[in-house]
Amino acid sequence: MSGAISTITPVELEELRKSGRNLFLIDVRTPEEFAEVHATNAKLFVLQTLNADEVRAAHNASGAEETIYVICRSGARSLQACNILAQAGMQTVNVSGGTLEWMAQGLPTERG
Numbered sequence: 001m002s003g004a005i006s007t008i009t010p011v012e013l014e015e016l017r018k019s020g021r022n023l024f025l026i027d028v029r030t031p032e033e034f035a036e037v038h039a040t041n042a043k044l045f046v047l048q049t050l051n052a053d054e055v056r057a058a059h060n061a062s063g064a065e066e067t068i069y070v071i072c073r074s075g076a077r078s079l080q081a082c083n084i085l086a087q088a089g090m091q092t093v094n095v096s097g098g099t100l101e102w103m104a105q106g107l108p109t110e111r112g
Contacts, residue, residue, distance in 0.1 A: 005082040006093045010039070010102040013069060013095055017041075024064035026055060028072050028081040029099070039071055039099060040108040047077045052088035059090075071095040071102065 008016075017023050027038050028047040038044075045055055059068055068090055072078040075098045082092040095102070103109060 005079060005086060007075075007096045008069065008093050009096055010071075010105050010107055014105075014107045022062075022064045023069060024059050024062050024067070025069045025071060025095075026081070027099070028070060028077050033073065033099075035112055037099065037103065037109050037111055039095075039102050040110050042071060042110075045081070047072070047081050050081055050084055052085055052090065055085060056088070056090065067091045067093055069093050069095055072098045074098040074100050 013023070013025070025039060025042045026045045027034055027042040028045055028050060030046060031044065034044045043058060055068065068085060070078040070081045070085070070092055075094060075096050078098060079094050082094045085092045
C-alpha cells in the first residue's frame with residue numbers, strides 16, 4: 001500500500017458512528033494520557049509498543065468494519081501509527097486534530 005494516509009475530522013468520525021457504523025478506533029497515546037481523557041469507545045495501543053499483529057487481532061475480534069481509525073493528542077503520533085499499520089497491510093485513517101480537536105468539538109469522551 002502506498003500513498004498518503006487518509007484523514008477524517010473528529011466530527012465526521014462521530015457522524016459515522018452515530019449513523020450506526022461499527023467502527024474500530026485506536027488511541028496511540030500513553031496510558032496516562034488515555035486515562036485522563038479519551039474518545040468514547042477508543043482502544044489503547046501505545047505508539048512506542050505498537051504491534052500490528054495485536055491491533056489486527058483486536059480489530060478482527062471486534063467485528064468492526066475494515067478501516068482502523070487512529071487518534072492521538074493532536075494527530076502526529078496517530079499518523080506514525082497509521083503508517084506502521086498500513087505497512088502491515090491494514091486500511092487506516094488518521095483522525096485529524098486528535099483528542100484536542102475531539103474535545104474542542106464537544107464529542108463524547110471517557111475517563112479512566
